[in-house]
Amino acid sequence: MSLIKTTRELSDWFESHNRKNMTLGFVPTMGYLHDGHLSLIKKARADNNLVVVSIFVNPLQFGPGEDYEKYPRDIEHDYKLAREAGADVIFNPDAGEIYVPGSSTEVEVKGDLTKKLCGASRPIHFKGVTTVVNILFNIVRPDRAYFGQKDAQQAIIIKKMVRDLHMPLEIVVCPIVREKDGLAMSSRNMYLGPDERKQAPALHRGLQKAHECFMSGAGDCTRVDKLIGIIRQEIEAEPLAKIEYIEIFDGDTLENIESIEPQRRALAAVAVRFGNTRLIDNIILSMGED
Amino acid sequence: MSLIKTTRELSDWFESHNRKNMTLGFVPTMGYLHDGHLSLIKKARADNNLVVVSIFVNPLQFGPGEDYEKYPRDIEHDYKLAREAGADVIFNPDAGEIYVPGSSTEVEVKGDLTKKLCGASRPIHFKGVTTVVNILFNIVRPDRAYFGQKDAQQAIIIKKMVRDLHMPLEIVVCPIVREKDGLAMSSRNMYLGPDERKQAPALHRGLQKAHECFMSGAGDCTRVDKLIGIIRQEIEAEPLAKIEYIEIFDGDTLENIESIEPQRRALAAVAVRFGNTRLIDNIILSMGED
Numbered sequence: 001m002s003l004i005k006t007t008r009e010l011s012d013w014f015e016s017h018n019r020k021n022m023t024l025g026f027v028p029t030m031g032y033l034h035d036g037h038l039s040l041i042k043k044a045r046a047d048n049n050l051v052v053v054s055i056f057v058n059p060l061q062f063g064p065g066e067d068y069e070k071y072p073r074d075i076e077h078d079y080k081l082a083r084e085a086g087a088d089v090i091f092n093p094d095a096g097e098i099y100v101p102g103s104s105t106e107v108e109v110k111g112d113l114t115k116k117l118c119g120a121s122r123p124i125h126f127k128g129v130t131t132v133v134n135i136l137f138n139i140v141r142p143d144r145a146y147f148g149q150k151d152a153q154q155a156i157i158i159k160k161m162v163r164d165l166h167m168p169l170e171i172v173v174c175p176i177v178r179e180k181d182g183l184a185m186s187s188r189n190m191y192l193g194p195d196e197r198k199q200a201p202a203l204h205r206g207l208q209k210a211h212e213c214f215m216s217g218a219g220d221c222t223r224v225d226k227l228i229g230i231i232r233q234e235i236e237a238e239p240l241a242k243i244e245y246i247e248i249f250d251g252d253t254l255e256n257i258e259s260i261e262p263q264r265r266a267l268a269a270v271a272v273r274f275g276n277t278r279l280i281d282n283i284i285l286s287m288g289e290d
Numbered sequence: 291m292s293l294i295k296t297t298r299e300l301s302d303w304f305e306s307h308n309r310k311n312m313t314l315g316f317v318p319t320m321g322y323l324h325d326g327h328l329s330l331i332k333k334a335r336a337d338n339n340l341v342v343v344s345i346f347v348n349p350l351q352f353g354p355g356e357d358y359e360k361y362p363r364d365i366e367h368d369y370k371l372a373r374e375a376g377a378d379v380i381f382n383p384d385a386g387e388i389y390v391p392g393s394s395t396e397v398e399v400k401g402d403l404t405k406k407l408c409g410a411s412r413p414i415h416f417k418g419v420t421t422v423v424n425i426l427f428n429i430v431r432p433d434r435a436y437f438g439q440k441d442a443q444q445a446i447i448i449k450k451m452v453r454d455l456h457m458p459l460e461i462v463v464c465p466i467v468r469e470k471d472g473l474a475m476s477s478r479n480m481y482l483g484p485d486e487r488k489q490a491p492a493l494h495r496g497l498q499k500a501h502e503c504f505m506s507g508a509g510d511c512t513r514v515d516k517l518i519g520i521i522r523q524e525i526e527a528e529p530l531a532k533i534e535y536i537e538i539f540d541g542d543t544l545e546n547i548e549s550i551e552p553q554r555r556a557l558a559a560v561a562v563r564f565g566n567t568r569l570i571d572n573i574i575l576s577m578g579e580d
Contacts, residue, residue, distance in 0.1 A: 098456075100454060102543075103453075104403075104450075104454065105397065105398065105450065105451050105455055106397075106398050106400055107395065107397050108398070109395045110395070110396055113394075134455055135454075135455050138456040138457050139456045141458060160394070160395065161395050163393075164389075164390060164394065164395035164425075165395055165397070165424055165425050165428055166388075166428040167428050168428060253392075
C-alpha cells in the first residue's frame with residue numbers, strides 16, 4: 001500500500017497503475033479509523049480494482065468552537081488498519097494541498113436539506129463537507145465512493161450534490177457498524193468518560209424501540225410524534241444525556257412528515273450531547289426491504 | 291456530426307467513439323454562433339481528437355429583467371456552422387436535462403472577483419455561470435475547454451473554479467474576434483439599431499487608444515486614472531453610449547491597482563449600454579508577450 005501526500009504523486013500512481021482501465025473505489029475519511037470505516041474499505045475492495053482511502057481532517061466543515069484542533073489523529077494506526085482492510089492507497093494531503101492559495105470556491109446544496117438536523121446547530125458544516133468532497137472527487141475521480149449510514153444526512157446531501165452536478169460516479173451508502181452494546185462506532189466515542197460511555201447506548205436503544213413499535217403495525221406507531229416520544233423517553237432516562245434533536249423525516253428528501261406512509265421510508269435521527277461530546281445515530285423506518 | 295439532446299445519448303456516443311483513448315476539446319456556448327465561437331471550435335479541433343460544442347441558454351445566469359427569453363436562438367444555423375468549423379457533436383440539452391428536478395446545488399466563486407465589473411450590475415450572473423459550467427464539465431469531462439477573452443472576467447472566474455476545485459481539465463482562453471470596424475463579435479450585437487451599431491466600435495477604439503498610450507512608454511501612461519480617462523473620452527463622444535463601467539484591474543486576480551507595474555499585466559474592461567443592449571469589451575495591457 002502507498003501513502004501519498006500530494007495530488008501530483010497520486011496522479012503518478014494512477015498513471016503507473018493503469019488506472020484508465022480499472023474501476024476505482026474511494027473511501028473519504030477524517031482518519032482515526034474504526035470498524036465503521038473498515039466496513040467501507042472492505043466493501044470498496046470487493047467492488048473495485050483499486051481502492052483509495054483519503055484521510056483529511058477538513059477545516060472547512062468545523063465551526064468556531066468545534067473540535068477541529070483536537071479531532072483525534074493517528075496516521076500510523078490508520079495506515080495499518082486501512083492496509084489490512086484492502087486499501088491500495090492512503091491519500092493524506094495537507095490542507096494547503098486541497099485548498100490552493102486564495103481558494104474561495106464553494107459548493108453548496110441549498111435548501112432545507114442542509115438546514116435541518118445537524119445543519120441547525122452546525123450552519124456551515126455541510127457546505128464544508130460538499131466543498132471538500134467535490135474537490136476530493138475531482139482529484140481521485142472514483143467510479144464509486146463509499147459513505148456510512150451513520151452520517152445519514154451527509155449521505156443524502158452528497159447524493160444530491162452528485163445528482164444535481166451530474167458528477168460521474170456512484171455513491172454507495174453502507175450500514176452503521178455498532179459496538180456490542182449498540183453504540184454506533186464513531187471517532188468521537190473516544191472523548192466519552194466512563195459514565196458517559198455507559199449511558200451512550202441509549203441513543204440506539206431508543207431508536208430500536210421506535211423501530212419495534214413501528215414494525216409491530218400498531219395503529220398509532222406510524223405517527224411521528226408517538227415514535228419521537230418513545231425515543232425521547234429512553235434517552236432522557238440517562239442523566240448525562242442532553243438531547244439536541246430527535247427528529248423523523250422522509251428518508252429520501254428529509255421533508256417533514258406527520259406519519260410514515262406504507263410505501264415510504266422515514267429516517268429517525270438523534271443528536272445527543274454527553275458533556276462536550278456530540279453523538280449522532282439514526283435508523284430507517286420502512287415496511288419494505290432496506 | 292451528431293446533434294445530441296440528452297446526457298444518456300452523449301454517454302452512448304462517447305462509448306461508441308472510444309472516448310477513453312481520445313483527447314476531448316469542449317466549447318460551451320449559448321448558441322447563435324459567430325466567428326468568435328468558431329475560432330474556439332477551430333482551436334479545439336486543432337488540439338484534440340474529439341470536439342464537443344454545447345448550445346445551452348442557461349436560465350441560471352440571467353437576472354430578472356435580463357434577456358433570457360429573447361436571447362437569440364437559431365439551432366439550424368448553429369449546427370451548420372459548428373460542423374464546418376470541425377465539431378463532432380453538438381450537445382443541445384433542455385433545461386430539465388441539465389437541472390434535474392429539485393436541483394439546488396450551487397457552485398460559487400466567492401470574493402471580489404465575482405462582485406466587480408459585470409458582477410456589480412449582474413449579482414447572480416457568475417454563480418449561474420460557474421454552476422452550469424461545472425455541470426457541463428461533469429457531463430462532457432473534457433481534457434480542454436475553450437473560452438473567449440471577450441468575456442475576460444468569466445474566463446478568470448472559471449479558471450479559478452477549476453483550480454480551486456481541482457477539476458481535471460485545462461482552460462484555454464482564445465483572443466477576441468472582431469468585426470472589420472473593431473466591434474467585438476457578440477450574439478447581442480444583433481440587438482443594435484443602425485445608429486447604435488455605427489457608434490458601438492467606440493468601445494474598442496477607446497481601449498486601443500489606452501493601449502497605444504500604455505505601449506508608448508510615456509511616464510503617466512502606466513497610471514490607471516489616466517488610461518481610464520482616455521477610454522472614457524472616446525466612448526463619451528458617442529451620443530447613444532451610456533457607460534456602465536470603465537475599469538482597469540490586475541489581469542490575473544482583478545485586484546485594484548493604481549498603476550501598471552512593468553512585470554504585471556492589467557485588464558482594461560468596459561461595459562456600455564446602447565438602448566437596452568449591453569456590450570462589453572476589453573484589452574490586456576502588458577509590456578511582455580501575451
